[in-house]
Amino acid sequence: MTGPVYLDHNASTPIDPAVIEVMMEAMRTHYANPSSGEHLPGATASEAIERAREIIATAIGARSSEIIFCGGSTEANNLALLGAFPALRESGKTEIITSMIEHPSVKGPLARLAAEHGAKVIQVPVGEHGAVYTDAVREAVTDKTGLVSIMAANNETGILQPLDEIGALCAEKGLVFHTDYSQATAYRPLNVSNANVHLASFSGHKMYGPKGIGVLYRRLRKPRVELEPVLYGGGQERGLRSGTLNTPAIIALAAAFDLVIRGYERDVAEIGSRRDRLAEGLRKIGGVSLNGELSNALPNTISVSVDGVEPLALMRLLRSEVAFSASSACSTDRVETSPVLKAMFGDTLRARRAFRIGLGRGTSDHDIARAIVAFSRGINQLRSGRLA
Helix, strand or coil, rough: CCCEEEECCCCCCCHHHHHHHHHHHHHHHHHCCCCCCHHHHHHHHHHHHHHHHHHHHHHCCCHHHHHHHHHCCCHHHHHHHHHHHHHHCCCCEEEEEEEEECCCCHHHHHHHHHHHHHCEEEEECCCCCCCCCCHHHHHHHCCEEEEEEEECEEECCCCCCHHHHHHHHHHHHCEEEEEEEHHHHHCCCCCCCCCCCEEEEEEEHHHCCCHHHHCEEEEECCCCCCCCCCCCCCCCCCCCCCCCCHHHHHHHHHHHHHHHHHHHHHHHHHHHHHHHHHHHHHHHHCCCCEECCCCHHHEEEEEEEECCCHHHHHHHHHHCCCCCCCCCCCCCCCCCCHHHHHHHCCCCCCCCEEEEEEEECCCHHHHHHHHHHHHHHHHHEEEEECCC
């Protein structure tokens, strides 16, 4: 029996088959603790990790010494924000600028800094287009501003944020610039030097790699970012991230980065074409609003609101036909109105009825056709009250 069409790639991508093969081989070969460099198996594992570090650094225009392995972008975001603040506070730079549409793993540590460490957090708004205004960031800067944290692409709408402009502003003002790059990695190339990015977070399971592994890029060139650890114990990763390194996952993450770099143009073109076809099919149903301009969104993402239809009801009705998300997968098991959509449209029906569709490499033309039929039938059933 054919399973549901998987359209929740923003929550998690399947691991690419080539990456699975690399990871399985690493599990067989690199079983030793890479910190045990005094013997050959440990040294071999450590060397494999350093090769992976170099591949990832090259992919984003960094130095290998600037790559810190983490358990995912949630940990990377926490290390970036909590770890950078002590040095900023010492210099009197206690104000942090962020946006109203950031991921909870950015909002959470910023809330802690505000509640417990004297930070002042300024959230700049977005319009109905879903993107941050660079001028709003500029207007929020004061002589006490030390850090700006703006995501690369929103995880719910796919809307791309003006990283180049904000990076240039941060360079002009001497501010540390952090970006959560997790959602954009598979579709938007990044050169951290050209973009004036000082801290960037990445997650394996958003880019066809394994779950539970990620990277924080920390700039060591001028302007150097000083960090303090948030985990203590073993002193791994230059003392910034204690804990035994997950060697097979790190090697697999490097393979995923390599595939992304080599496949950008193909993925953007093929997935974008199918995304546009699906969007057109949804529009034909009637009473469907796309949230944000597709021309300024990731090529795999559609955020949509449907008149007269609650997202959770549609998810349950189509459970065996289409897998998609009624809200961010990182929220609780209760589906509440998304803060992202509230920031765009206020507490309106359009915000409350929004759901997310995310395509991926494995999404076929046949999948798109199946999804359009399923969405059309499901929406019409819910509108008419015919659930059988």
